[in-house]
Amino acid sequence: MAQGMLRKSSRSLLLLAALLLLAACNPLSAQDSKPAADTDAGNSAVPPAPATEDAAAIATSPAASAAQSADTGSDAPGPSPAAAAESESDAPAPTTKAATPAADAPDASAASSKSSSTASPAPAAAATTTAAPVQVVPLAPGAVAEDDINPNGACKDAIASQCQDVEQGDSQVADCLSQVAQAAEFAEDASAKPLPDDCYEEVMAFKISRNSNINKNLPLAKACASDADKYCKDLQWYSGYRNGSVIACLREVKDKLQAGCRKEVFKVQLDAAFDYRADKMLHEACEKDAEALCKGVKNGGGRIQACLRQQRMKLANWDCEYQLFRKELEDADDLRLSVRMFHACLADKQQFCDDVPAGRAMAKQCLEEHRDELSEGCRDEIDSMIERRVRDFRLDSRLKKACERDISNMCAWGGDMATMDTYDSMVMNCLQDFREEIKSESCKAQVHKYVELAAQDIRFDVPLADACYNDRTTLCANVPPGSARVIRCLQSQRVKLSVVCRATLFNEEARFSENIDFQYPMKQACLREMDRYCKDVPHGQARVIRCLQARKSDKEFGKVCRLEVERFERETAKDYRLNYRLYNACKGDIGATCKNACKLKEGEICGGKVLACLVENKAAVKSEACRKEVFYLEKMEVNDFRIDMALAEACRGDVDKHCKEVQPGEGRVHKCLRDNSEQLSQACKREEMRMEIKEADNVQLNVGLLRACANERSLFCHSVAPGSARVFRCLAENMASADFGTSCQVSVMRKLRRREANWRLDPPLRQACKADVDRLCSAEDSRRSEDGAVKKCLLASHADLNEDCQRELGRSMHMAFFVWQPKALLTAPCDADIQRLCLSKSKGMEGMPGAVAVCISDIVDQMTQDEPGQAGSGRRLLSDASSKDDDDDDDEQRQQQQVVASKKEQLAKASSQAQAKAAT
Numbered sequence: 006m007a008q009g010m011l012r013k014s015s016r017s018l019l020l021l022a023a024l025l026l027l028a029a030c031n032p033l034s035a036q037d038s039k040p041a042a043d044t045d046a047g048n049s050a051v052p053p054a055p056a057t058e059d060a061a062a063i064a065t066s067p068a069a070s071a072a073q074s075a076d077t078g079s080d081a082p083g084p085s086p087a088a089a090a091e092s093e094s095d096a097p098a099p100t101t102k103a104a105t106p107a108a109d110a111p112d113a114s115a116a117s118s119k120s121s122s123t124a125s126p127a128p129a130a131a132a133t134t135t136a137a138p139v140q141v142v143p144l145a146p147g148a149v150a151e152d153d154i155n156p157n158g159a160c161k162d163a164i165a166s167q168c169q170d171v172e173q174g175d176s177q178v179a180d181c182l183s184q185v186a187q188a189a190e191f192a193e194d195a196s197a198k199p200l201p202d203d204c205y206e207e208v209m210a211f212k213i214s215r216n217s218n219i220n221k222n223l224p225l226a227k228a229c230a231s232d233a234d235k236y237c238k239d240l241q242w243y244s245g246y247r248n249g250s251v252i253a254c255l256r257e258v259k260d261k262l263q264a265g266c267r268k269e270v271f272k273v274q275l276d277a278a279f280d281y282r283a284d285k286m287l288h289e290a291c292e293k294d295a296e297a298l299c300k301g302v303k304n305g306g307g308r309i310q311a312c313l314r315q316q317r318m319k320l321a322n323w324d325c326e327y328q329l330f331r332k333e334l335e336d337a338d339d340l341r342l343s344v345r346m347f348h349a350c351l352a353d354k355q356q357f358c359d360d361v362p363a364g365r366a367m368a369k370q371c372l373e374e375h376r377d378e379l380s381e382g383c384r385d386e387i388d389s390m391i392e393r394r395v396r397d398f399r400l401d402s403r404l405k406k407a408c409e410r411d412i413s414n415m416c417a418w419g420g421d422m423a424t425m426d427t428y429d430s431m432v433m434n435c436l437q438d439f440r441e442e443i444k445s446e447s448c449k450a451q452v453h454k455y456v457e458l459a460a461q462d463i464r465f466d467v468p469l470a471d472a473c474y475n476d477r478t479t480l481c482a483n484v485p486p487g488s489a490r491v492i493r494c495l496q497s498q499r500v501k502l503s504v505v506c507r508a509t510l511f512n513e514e515a516r517f518s519e520n521i522d523f524q525y526p527m528k529q530a531c532l533r534e535m536d537r538y539c540k541d542v543p544h545g546q547a548r549v550i551r552c553l554q555a556r557k558s559d560k561e562f563g564k565v566c567r568l569e570v571e572r573f574e575r576e577t578a579k580d581y582r583l584n585y586r587l588y589n590a591c592k593g594d595i596g597a598t599c600k601n602a603c604k605l606k607e608g609e610i611c612g613g614k615v616l617a618c619l620v621e622n623k624a625a626v627k628s629e630a631c632r633k634e635v636f637y638l639e640k641m642e643v644n645d646f647r648i649d650m651a652l653a654e655a656c657r658g659d660v661d662k663h664c665k666e667v668q669p670g671e672g673r674v675h676k677c678l679r680d681n682s683e684q685l686s687q688a689c690k691r692e693e694m695r696m697e698i699k700e701a702d703n704v705q706l707n708v709g710l711l712r713a714c715a716n717e718r719s720l721f722c723h724s725v726a727p728g729s730a731r732v733f734r735c736l737a738e739n740m741a742s743a744d745f746g747t748s749c750q751v752s753v754m755r756k757l758r759r760r761e762a763n764w765r766l767d768p769p770l771r772q773a774c775k776a777d778v779d780r781l782c783s784a785e786d787s788r789r790s791e792d793g794a795v796k797k798c799l800l801a802s803h804a805d806l807n808e809d810c811q812r813e814l815g816r817s818m819h820m821a822f823f824v825w826q827p828k829a830l831l832t833a834p835c836d837a838d839i840q841r842l843c844l845s846k847s848k849g850m851e852g853m854p855g856a857v858a859v860c861i862s863d864i865v866d867q868m869t870q871d872e873p874g875q876a877g878s879g880r881r882l883l884s885d886a887s888s889k890d891d892d893d894d895d896d897e898q899r900q901q902q903q904v905v906a907s908k909k910e911q912l913a914k915a916s917s918q919a920q921a922k923a924a925t
Contacts (some may be wrong), residue, residue, distance in 0.1 A: 137149070138220075139220055139223065139226070140220055141219075141220055141223070141226035141227055141230050142219045142220055142226050142229070142230050142233045142234075142251060143234070144219075144233055144234070144237055144238065144251050145218050145219045145220050145250075145251045146218060146220065147220055148218045148220040148221045149221070150220065150221055150222070150223040150226075151176075151211065151214060151215045151221050151222070152173075152174050152175065152176070152223070153173050153174050153175065153176055153177065153178050153179055153211075154176075154178050154179040154182065154207065154208060154211045155207070156173060156178065158207055159201065159203040159204045159206075159207045160178075160182055160200070160201075160204040160207055160208065162201075162204075163182060163185065163200055163201065163204045164178060164181075164182070166198075167181065167182065167185045167198075168181035168182060168185070175223075175224050176211075176212075176215070176222075176224070179208055179211050179212065180272070182200060182204065182205075182208045183208060183212075183275075183276065183279065185199075185200055186199065186200045186205055186208070186279075186305060187279055187306075187344070190279075190305060190306045190348075191306070191348035205304075205305065209280055209282055209283065209304070212276050212280075212283045213282055213283055213285065213288070216249060216252060216273055216276065216277075216283055216284070216285055217248045217249050217285045218248065218249070218251075219233065219251045219252050219255075222252075222269075222273070224269055225252070225266075225269040225270070225272075225273065228263075228265040228266045228268070228269045229255055229262065229263075229265075229266035229269060229270065231263070232255060232258075232261075232262045232263055232266045233251055233254070233255060236254060236255070236258045236261065236262075237251055237254035237255065247286070248285050248286070248289070249284070249285030249286050250286070252270070252273060252285075253286055253331075255270050256270055256273070256274060256335045257331075257335065259271075259274075259335070271339075274335065274336060274339075274342050275341065275342065277332065278307060278310075278336060278341075278342045278343070278344045279305060279306065279307060279344050280304055280305050280307075280309075281295075281309045281310050281313075281332075282304065284328075284332060286328055287328040287329070287331075287332050290322060290324040290325040290327070290328040291309075291313055291320075291322070291325035291328060291329065293321065293322060293325075294313060294320050294321055294322055294325045295309050295312070295313060297321065298312065298313065298316045298319055298320070299312035299313065299316075306344065306345065307343075307344040307345045310329065310332070311345065313325065313329055314329060314333075314393070317329070330397070333393065333400060334399055334400060337366070337399075337400045337401070337402060338364060338365055338366045338369075338402050339363055339364045339365075339366075340354070340363040340364075340368040340369055340372075341363050341364075343369075343386070343390070345386060346369075346383070346386040346387070346390065347363075349380075349382040349383045349385070349386045350372055350379070350380075350382075350383035350386060350387070352380065352383075353372060353375070353379045353380055353383040354368060354371075354372065357371060357372065357375040357378065357379075358371035358372060358375070365402075366401070366402050366403055369387075369390065370403065372387055373387055373391070376388075388462070388464070388486075388487075391458060391464075391465055392464045392465060394455075395430065395433055395455060395458070395459070395465050395466075395467050396429075396430050396433075396467060397429050397430065397432075397433070398412075398432050398433045398436070401451070403451060404448070404451040404452070404455075407445060407447040407448040407450075407451050408436060408443070408445065408448035408451065408452070410444070410445060410448075411436070411443045411444055411445055411448050412432055412435075412436070414444075415435060415436075415439050415442060415443070416431070416432045416435035416436060416439075430467040433455065433467070434467060434468060436448075436452045436455075437452055437455060437456050437459070437516075440452045440453065440456065453522070456516070456517075456520075456522075456523055457522045457523060457525075459513070460489065460492075460513075460517045460522075460523040460524065460525055461487065461488065461489055461525040462486050462487050462488075462489075462491075463477065463486060463491040463492055463495075464486050466513060468509050468512075468513070469492075469506075469509050469510060469513050472503075472505045472506045472508075472509035472510075473495060473502070473503075473506035473509065473510065475503065475506075476495065476501075476502050476503055476506040477491060477494075477495065480494065480495070480498050480501060480502075481494035481495060481498075488525060488526060488529075489525045489526050492510075492513075493526075495510055496510070496514070496576070499610075507609070511580070511582075511583075511610065514576070514583055515582050515583055515585075515588075518547065518577060518583050518584065518585040519545065519546065519547055519585045520544055520545050520546075520547070520549075521535070521544055521547075521549040521550050521553075522544055524550070524569075524573060526569055527550075527553075527566075527569040527570065527572075527573055530563075530565045530566045530568075530569040531553055531563070531566035531569060531570070533563060533566070534553060534556070534562055534563055534566045535549060535552075535553070537561070538552060538553070538556045538559075538562075539552035539553060539556075546585070546586070547585040547586050550570075550573065551586065551637075553566065553570050554570055554574065554641075557570050557571070558670075558671060571645060571669075571670065574641055574645065574648055575645075575647050575648060578613055578616065578638075578641070578647075578648045578649070578650055579610050579611075579612060579613065579650065580610040580611045580612070580613075580615075581595070581611060581615040581616050581619075582611075583610075584616075584634075584638070586634055587616075587619075587631070587634040587635070587637075587638060590628060590630040590631045590633070590634045591619060591626070591628065591630075591631035591634060591635070593627070593628060593631075594619070594625075594626045594627060594628055594631045595615060595619070597625075597627075598618065598619070598622050598625050598626065599615050599618035599619060599622065602614045602615045602617075602618040603615050612650050613649070613650030613651060616638060616650075617649075617650075617651060619631075619635045619638075620635060620638065620639060620642075620699075623635050623636075636703075636705075639699060639706055640705065640706060642696065642699075643672055643675065643696060643699065643700055643706045643707070643708055644670060644671060644672055644708055645669050645670050645674075646660070646669060646674040646675055646678075647669060649692070649696065651692060652689075652692040652693070652695075652696060655686070655688040655689045655691070655692045656678060656685070656686075656688075656689035656692060656693070658686065658689075659678060659681075659684075659685050659686055659689040660674060660677075660678070662684075663677060663678065663681040663684060663685075664677035664678060664681075671708055671712070672707075672708030672709050675693065675696060675697075675708075676709060678693050679693060679697065682791070691789075694763075694765075694789070697759075697766060698765050698766060701730060701733075701756075701760075701765075701766045701767070701768055702728070702729070702730060702768050703727050703728050703730075703732075704718070704727055704730075704732040704733050704736075705727050705732075707733075707756075709752060710733070710736075710749075710752050710753070710756065713746075713748045713749045713751070713752040714736055714746075714748075714749035714752060714753070716746060716749070717736060717739070717744075717745055717746060717749045718732060718736065720744060721735060721736065721739040721742070721745075722735035722736060722739075729768060729769065730767075730768040730769060733753070733756065734769075736749065736753050737753050737757060737820060737823070740753055740754070740823070740854040740855060741853070741854050741855040741856075750854060754824045754854065757820050757821070757823070757824045758824060758826075758829070760817065760820070761793050761796065761821055761829060761830045761831050762791045762792065762793055762830055763791055763793075763795075764778070764786075764793075764795040764796050764799075767813075767817055769813050769816070770796075770810075770813040770814065770816075770817050773807075773809040773810045773812070773813040774799060774806065774807075774809075774810035774813060774814065776807070776810075777799065777802070777805075777806050777807060777810045778795055778798075778799070781798065781799070781802045781805060781806075782794075782795050782798035782799060782802070785797075785798045792830060793830035793831055796814070796817065796830075796831060797830075797831070799814050800814065800818075800831075818831065819858055819862075820858075822835075822857055822858040822861050823854060823855045823857075823858040824854060825839065825851070825857040825858070826851070835861070839857055839860070839861070842860070842864055843856075843857055843860035843861070843864075844857075847860070
């Protein structure tokens with residue numbers, strides 16, 4: 006960028022120096038610029054042609070062209086831009102035909118020097134003129150006015166066949182022939198007859214000469230005399246007179262001109278839009294570049310201008326670049342002045358924008374709004390226009406007008422809008438970078454549109470397109486632009502990208518994460534879901550994205566949309582800065598807690614390190630908003646193993662080996678890995694255990710349990726706040742209820758048995774006994790075994806445990822008997838007693854959750870009564886210690902006793918029902 010700014014500054018200084026030198030060497034005053042006719046600027050005036058009978062006949066024939074009084078402010082489309090300038094009607098003129106553009110490749114006849122861009126047309130040697138020089142506009146030299154093309158020259162036959170009813174004079178015949186050339190240029194009908202090359206060149210020679218001096222174009226001079234004096238009188242003081250400079254001045258202020266002048270100026274613009282040579286200043290500046298860069302490209306049809314713009318970076322003459330930009334800026338508002346676009350989009354305009362005026366940027370705006378529905382040729386032209394607009398905001402008059410004040414306030418360093426010389430993307434980039442600070446709502450809407458386009462097509466993202474030009478050419482050469490395809494191609498090959506491309510891509514990804522509008526593939530895939538689930542959710546701040554994430558598991562949620570949402574989640578998991586909501590909510594906590602978690606070079610991503618730090622240190626997070634976002638991240642991780650970058654990397658091989666056919670999502674891959682825990686690599690087993698511990702802490706992170714126990718949670722635990730395993734405890738305590746579903750019962754029992762095997766999966770026990778485990782059972786804990794070794798160690802050291810640990814260990818043992826099964830890890834020593842004292846006396850007890858626990862509890866109670874003091878420690882161990890408060894709280898003890906009694910009663914009733922059913 007610095008090099009570009011230096012290059013631009015150098016050019017500006019050179020231009021200023023040249024202008025000052027020119028003014029010093031040629032200080033013309035209004036009085037000095039009145040030469041005689043034979044010294045007219047350009048010396049292109051010629052003697053009048055001798056009068057002939059044919060000429061007289063043509064002069065007296067009835068006019069067949071459209072009414073000259075029609076103002077060019079009329080924007081109704083016509084068959085050609087020239088015809089559109091003359092008539093407000095959509096009906097085609099007799100000499101034109103609606104068409105789509107011809108190919109840019111030159112015809113075989115393009116080799117002719119007369120039709121090639123490498124040669125200027127010969128002077129119109131027999132154009133009809135008035136006898137004496139005139140100086141209607143004093144700012145320009147006096148000149149012999151050129152009335153019309155010579156009717157007996159190279160165009161004699163074309164006039165007779167194509168313009169026979171057109172009256173000679175005021176350039177009417179020349180304009181008619183221009184319309185014929187344009188109609189043939191873009192004709193869909195192969196029978197449309199083009200002008201002979203020598204005739205076309207003679208028409209262009211006439212127009213080039215006429216447009217070199219306003220006084221040669223008498224209708225223009227008469228219509229614009231007062232406007233020229235009003236708006237262009239300082240022209241000579243600034244730079245001295247130059248061929249075509251008064252006409253150029255009028256073009257620059259066309260919106261301020263009187264209607265008659267504006268109409269005549271529009272005609273001149275149309276000529277130059279079709280053939281760049283009709284613009285005197287553009288032709289002089291770009292002739293050599295056209296010869297060098299566009300050799301063989303046929304004149305007309307706007308081809309040379311298009312060729313020069315496509316090779317803008319290769320232009321040798323800076324003034325050519327400036328004149329190209331000036332021409333595009335002058336023509337930007339009117340569809341008819343974009344010749345190739347006008348013809349390519351004529352049918353599309355009639356279909357989508359039939360009643361929309363062609364001028365004031367309205368037609369282009371309408372076509373842009375229907376961009377996804379346009380024909381291929383029209384879409385290509387619109388895309389090319391957008392690509393140039395993002396290079397300079399001034400080419401979009403609507404944005405320029407809407408954002409004038411915001412540009413002045415925020416982006417003044419980009420330069421004054423009136424003095425910036427040529428294409429300059431700095432202001433557009435500034436507006437996009439600081440769009441949240443824009444005051445004007447209309448400006449904000451315009452800038453939002455361009456960010457949306459940038460997210461869709463790399464060509465419309467100037468920083469990314471420039472930074473990744475070589476990378477795209479090397480890695481994504483065969484990927485067509487649009488639909489974010491190139492951006493996704495670059496994302497998929499991030500490690501291969503150059504540093505500057507990788508850094509710019511990351512910055513754009515972070516910017517695009519803020520709004521569903523900037524996620525084109527996801528938005529397109531989720532239109533139905535957005536309407537169904539998120540209709541009233543405001544866009545911005547990733548709110549619609551979050552809405553889609555929250556509902557993606559619904560049965561009615563579309564598969565294509567779900568895949569896009571999941572892809573977005575995986576991308577944001579690669580770096581916390583790509584997660585818009587978390588990044589903004591956790592800035593302070595990241596700085597305080599995780600500032601050293603990720604130190605990378607420019608363009609590199611953190612790989613989930615900061616996200617992992619936040620999860621591991623969530624207890625230290627101070628911001629409530631950050632805590633919510635961290636918890637949401639955890640929910641994504643337990644749902645899809647790919648979101649946890651560390652786990653996904655550690656288990657890549659294990660997933661391929663054991664769970665290759667398992668569809669990711671809803672915790673399925675996690676379950677598969679745990680089912681194959683004995684075969685997992687140590688790294689994967691360690692990461693899965695970390696994830697399982699996280700799930701144990703909060704039922705909302707346990708996807709399978711949530712799904713299986715949705716009804717039971719609503720029925721029994723609706724008032725229990727999640728966290729610290731409270732909901733799970735509630736579910737476990739109500740398993741014996743007749744209203745408890747089988748699938749939930751199985752899920753809870755499976756989790757309880759996992760707690761038997763690994764003490765870390767029992768959050769209350771883990772918290773209460775951590776110090777005792779470190780003190781008494783560190784050897785067993787270091788093995789990270791799944792055989793209940795730590796709990797067995799704690800049982801053996803029961804008397805030495807702190808009171809909280811004893812209580813939680815008792816609760817844990819109670820739950821182990823609650824889900825008793827033969828040969829279980831912790832209750833196996835009691836199997837013989839259970840068989841003798843419980844199962845033998847009550848058939849079916851082993852299939853009833855909690856029945857064995859109640860039986861054992863009753864036995865211990867009886868032992869306590871029969872032998873006071875003998876079973877004290879056992880009674881404490883097997884008591885239901887589900888209360889989280891101290892045993893000294895009498896109220897809590899009474900409530901707990903009531904709960905135990907109620908459960909015993911439920912179990913007894915259920916046991917009687919089971920025995921009766923078994924007997925029948």
